[in-house]
Amino acid sequence: MTLLVDGVGGIIVETEAYDREDPASHSFSGPTPRTEVMFGPPGRAYVYLSYGIHWCLNFVCREAGHGAGVLIRALQPTAGVARMRLRRQQTDLRLLCSGPGRLGEALGITHALNGKRVDRAPFSLRAGAAGLPVVYGPRIGITKAVDQPWRFALAGSPYISRPFPKAARREVK
DNA sequence: CGAACGATTAGCT
DNA sequence: GCTAATCGTTCGA
Numbered sequence: 733m734t735l736l737v738d739g740v741g742g743i744i745v746e747t748e749a750y751d752r753e754d755p756a757s758h759s760f761s762g763p764t765p766r767t768e769v770m771f772g773p774p775g776r777a778y779v780y781l782s783y784g785i786h787w788c789l790n791f792v793c794r795e796a797g798h799g800a801g802v803l804i805r806a807l808q809p810t811a812g813v814a815r816m817r818l819r820r821q822q823t824d825l826r827l828l829c830s831g832p833g834r835l836g837e838a839l840g841i842t843h844a845l846n847g848k849r850v851d852r853a854p855f856s857l858r859a860g861a862a863g864l865p866v867v868y869g870p871r872i873g874i875t876k877a878v879d880q881p882w883r884f885a886l887a888g889s890p891y892i893s894r895p896f897p898k899a900a901r902r903e904v905k
Numbered sequence: 906c907g908a909a910c911g912a913t914t915a916g917c918t
Numbered sequence: 919g920c921t922a923a924t925c926g927t928t929c930g931a
Contacts, residue, residue: 748912756912758927766927783913784925790912803912833913873912893913 735804736856737839740812742829743860744804746885746892748871750790752799755876759799769847771799777855779836779846786833787841791850805872805883806830808891809838831893866903869896 735741750757758780759770769778770792778790778801790801807829809816816828816838829835850857865887870878872894885892887902 750912758912761928764927780912781926783911783923785923786913788912805912831913871912875911 733860734810734856734858735807735839736811736858737841737845738812738854739856740815740839741856742807742810742891743886744806745808745889746804746806746830746883748803748805748884749793749882750801750803751794754880756871756874756878756880757799757801759801763799767799770801771797772847775850777845777848777850779841779843781843782833787836787843788832789836789839789841789845803832804835805832806885806889806892807835807838808886808889826890830891834893867896868901868903 734743750759752759754760758767763771766780767778769776772792773796774792774794776792778792780788780790782788789804791804792801794800809825809828813825813828817823819840820828820834820838822828827834829838835841848855866884867887868884869881871880871883881901885896
């Protein structure tokens with residue numbers, strides 16, 4: 733899909749899934765002031781601060797109260813590129829949104845968007861091409877549940893945050 | 906109330 | 919490949 737925030741964004745090329753019974757998920761230990769949005773209705777933005785520095789964007793998934801989400805890890809920039817370059821102080825297109833923190837900075841994600849519906853302004857979400865090859869493998873930067881292959885990406889995209897292991901699986905979605 | 910810990914990135918080796 | 923930067927959240931005392 734194509735994700736825009738205030739008209740700025742691109743094609744989602746990398747994501748990770750997090751679920752309630754998942755030790756790597758913020759929702760694992762139940763609702764807290766930080767994670768309560770994850771336990772609300774689906775289709776909302778869950779925004780959290782990573783390492784005290786980076787605002788990261790997730791979409792709340794599954795039924796209300798479940799506590800699942802998808803971390804948006806990378807975009808192929810297509811809209812508002814000049815604005816993203818300014819925000820990121822970065823000219824290389826491939827380094828604009830290739831990682832959840834970079835993406836957050838490029839799209840102007842802050843805590844103010846936490847809990848907002850992703851089908852309303854300032855968000856825009858639009859379906860893109862179907863039938864593209866998807867690779868999946870281990871998630872990045874976690875220490876628990878490392879065996880869950882819940883990182884997904886558009887196969888061959890140069891805009892993902894890190895390469896996949898050689899053994900990564902592939903399927904057509 | 907204090908301390909440890911990150912769903913990361915940038916910069917250097 | 920390794921590490922500092924940096925601060926809200928969480929957990930134990």
